[in-house]
Amino acid sequence: MTDITSKIKYIGVDDLDIDLFESQYEVPNGMSYNSYVILDEKVAVMDTCDGRKGDEWKKNLKEALAGRTPDYLVVHHMEPDHASLVADMVAEYPEMQVVASDKALKMLPQFFEGIDIDGRSVAVKEGDTLCLGEHTLTFYAAAMIHWPEVIVSYDDVDKVLFSADAFGKFGALSADEDWACEARRYYFNICGKYGAQVKRLLDKLSKLDVNIICPLHGPVLSENLGYYLGLYNTWAAYEVETEGVLVAYASIHGGTKAAAERMAEILRERGAGKVAVTDLCRDDMAEAVEDAFRMGKMVVAAASYDGNVFPPMHDFLHHLQLKGFRSRRVAIIENGSWAPTAGRVMACMLDSMKDIEIVEPMVTIISRMKAEDEPKLQELADALLAE
Ligand SMILES: Cc1cc2nc3c(=O)[nH]c(=O)nc-3n(C[C@H](O)[C@H](O)[C@H](O)COP(=O)(O)O)c2cc1C
CATH class of the missing domain: 3.60.15.10 (Ribonuclease Z/Hydroxyacylglutathione hydrolase-like)
Known part of the structure; x- marks a missing residue:
């Protein structure tokens, strides 16, 4: 007392x-x-x-x-x-x-x-x-x-x-x-x-x-x-508190994780400010939500799953929908082994939020990242950082 x-x-x-x-x-x-x-x-x-x-x-x-x-x-x-x-x-x-x-x-x-x-x-x-x-x-x-x-x-x-x-x-x-x-x-x-x-x-x-x-x-x-x-x-006011990027990924077997981590490296090389990486399957969801609001930009990367998106990413985006996430630039990386669907689902969920700018072109990884994907990630990073 x-x-x-x-x-x-x-x-x-x-x-x-x-x-x-x-x-x-x-x-x-x-x-x-x-x-x-x-x-x-x-x-x-x-x-x-x-x-x-x-x-x-x-x-x-x-x-x-x-x-x-x-x-x-x-x-x-x-x-x-x-x-x-x-x-x-x-x-x-x-x-x-x-x-x-x-x-x-x-x-x-x-x-x-x-x-x-x-x-x-x-x-x-x-x-x-x-x-x-x-x-x-x-x-x-x-x-x-x-x-x-x-x-x-x-x-x-x-x-x-x-x-x-x-x-x-x-x-x-x-x-x-x-x-x-x-x-x-x-x-x-x-x-x-x-x-x-x-x-x-x-x-x-x-x-x-x-x-x-x-x-x-x-x-x-x-x-x-x-x-x-x-x-x-x-x-x-939903203003950006910290210049930087949150890279949030949901990966079953590690392919999407490798692409997300490479994307984070590219962003750091380009001086993107604070670059935080979160594994949505293991890290604290509340901290991922916090970091999404804290920073001005976000990369979402997820595996396709049953014609949809891997559930931990769905859960994350659902949290952002509930909490009124808005006014941010977002880049999308999807992964799939036969008919990738994760990107479409993520874009649709992001579209339901206010003033979210989805940066093109979305990158599609087929099972594992290949040499040909590197320039695509670089292009997406440039587009995300361009104001
Ligand atoms: C239960 C389950 C469902 C899946 N559904 C799809 C699907 O609908 N379309 C697709 O292209 N790949 C599907 N996949 C395959 C994964 O998306 C694919 O192997 C991807 O490369 C996994 O990425 P990761 O290495 O990051 O886990 C599915 C995998 C599992 C385990």
């Missing part, structure tokens, strides 16, 4: 036992479920915790309360990694009121059958305030970052923003790691689709004087906030 300011305490919990966050994201350094308590004339608990760590969280809460009773539980986001203990809190503190958006209040019985908060709920919308004594919270709608019921709140005494999942990050607080790397992987995989909504929130924040950002995952941000806001502005 740490002090964020004289009246705001951190009561969140690190989870180092979790195998996959949201049942799909590898988190080698765990996850933090952040939660805070404001101890003013009134006491406000800011979100709860994942049920996986409920006992630890309740212990932290009790310690922070030091015998006091919460007047309000503010629910910024209803996802179970933050709201699992709302029903327990409602039962334990009969005088406590639940403060949330109208949508969140409607979601409560979906998660907690029979929960009774009649006369104990405060529905808040954009611009509403909650006075705690010295501190007053102002609420802002943050719909679709990354659920529809999300709100954020701002305390103009300590200039603290409670940002819900915005500015969140994979990794427990105990992890000593670069913020941007795991925050970017988190952002594009969790919020990537909602750039327009993130941009709207950033516009609102630009009018506030924020000194401290308290997100629901990852470290509290209190220094150099311009750096974090700058990255969020780049990401929300």
